[in-house]
Amino acid sequence: MTHPSAPRKRPGGRTARTGQAVHEAVRALLAERGQGGFTGRDVAERAGVHEATIYRRWGSLDTLLLDVAVTVSKLNEDSPLPDTGTLRGDLLAWAGAMAADLDRPEGLGLLRSVLAVRASDADRSGQVTDFVYARAALIQRVLDRARERGEPVPELTTLLERLVAPLYFRAIFTYRQLDEGLPELVDNALAAAVRE
Amino acid sequence: MTHPSAPRKRPGGRTARTGQAVHEAVRALLAERGQGGFTGRDVAERAGVHEATIYRRWGSLDTLLLDVAVTVSKLNEDSPLPDTGTLRGDLLAWAGAMAADLDRPEGLGLLRSVLAVRASDADRSGQVTDFVYARAALIQRVLDRARERGEPVPELTTLLERLVAPLYFRAIFTYRQLDEGLPELVDNALAAAVRE
Known part of the structure; x- marks a missing residue:
């Protein structure tokens, strides 16, 4: 039983x-x-x-969608990272993959499912945290690898706010192409890099 | 009749x-x-x-919430702008007001109502555009005023992506205080300023 x-x-x-x-x-x-x-x-x-x-x-269907979003986000966490030899190259590859993902109905739909979660729903707020932590954990590994190579790296939150936040913003408000000026976004994130 | x-x-x-x-x-x-x-x-x-x-x-209640969000956004468009004499001062005041607004249940709830809009719903997609255009029109006036004073100014989309997008990201994913490091956000937006 x-x-x-x-x-x-x-x-x-x-x-x-x-x-x-x-x-x-x-x-x-x-x-x-x-x-x-x-x-x-x-x-x-x-x-x-x-x-x-x-x-x-x-x-509810909303809760199911959120569950799928978190699961996909965690699966991506285990997928091979871009490994171009430089932090700039890795971030460009990663941003390009994220832009392509958000340009597809599945990727955009999963993001919207997460964004729609009610603030008052404590259980589901935890799942929203899981969603962004899975992505953050992925990019943290890219940063760790660059640091081991001796490259200067930005803080994780700065990177999220300069690279991920603008892509989400474009996906939601659709005022420009998702993949427009990705090198500028990456360079702006790298402008906050410091050698540790 | x-x-x-x-x-x-x-x-x-x-x-x-x-x-x-x-x-x-x-x-x-x-x-x-x-x-x-x-x-x-x-x-x-x-x-x-x-x-x-x-x-x-x-x-539906969702459509009503979206209507309220767009209306509030348009009302804000007519409210007095910060006028500190410098673009940096204006943007700091504006970012501070936006962070305080998103920190209140009403402001956060209205943002979530907008973000939750279904991509397949064409009518409501138009309202999402209205929501962000009302905010963009407001900040465009701040930029125009700075340009008239002879100050270098960033492009509107760059400003939205470097100042508004991170604040929305913080409001949704709640990993840090909304008003943390606002001067850094503003200075990063100003780093893209050019004299016209």
Whole structure:
């Protein structure tokens, strides 16, 4: 018998398979229709599960979207980092990948899911933190590697505010191309670099 | 008889009074409970209108919140600008006011309402553009005034990405105080200034 509060502790079980099918359905629907273009029922049909299963496990479509966003963000954390030999090259590659990701309906939809989280919802605020920490952990490794090579590096928060924040801002307010002037963004982040 | 598609053309009429009462109720509830802490029924009770009136006019609570956000943004457009005599002083005052605004439940709730807009919803995408254009128009006047004084000024988009984007990022991801290091943000925006 499985304890009802611990279904996620069985990674090979039916709960895990359902979770994976539902996540894949969300990503496919985001890619095809964008955020707001599908319902919980559409996800259930695509994943081949009962709609009630989705609401029992996630509570709402918004919570499911946030769960997918955090999971994708953590998966990216394990993906190979750009390794060009210089911090500038690594940051340019990373910014280019992020701009391309935010230019796709799936990437933009996941960002919007995170941004939409209600401030008053403490559980979900924690997930927003997870989302940005996963990205921050990735870029921290790029910074650590540069520091080991003896390169001057900016602080993590400065880098996030000079490189990630503008890309999110462009993705949301769509006043210019996402990948416009990426070298200028990177150079501005590097202008805050100090040798440690 | 009022034409059903043109109720907003009578600014002194009952429709306008209802709209104002509903907007004031939303702002009060945002300030007291934050976004997500109240329903359309709460707004109706506070404003002294029927709940059905709200859904007939705005369709959903999300759309109402977005309408309030755009209206507040446009009202701010008409408010007096900081006038300290230097661009740096004006931008510091403006950034300080924006940080204080985003630190209040009402300001943060309105930003989240805008950020949550579904990409697939064309009507509401237009409102998101209105929201950021109202803020951009305000800061453009600060830049114009500095240019007339002969000061070097950054481009508007650079200023938005170096000053507004980081503040929004802090408000959403809450990893540091909103008003931390505002002079550094302003100086970084000014580093891109050119004399025209």
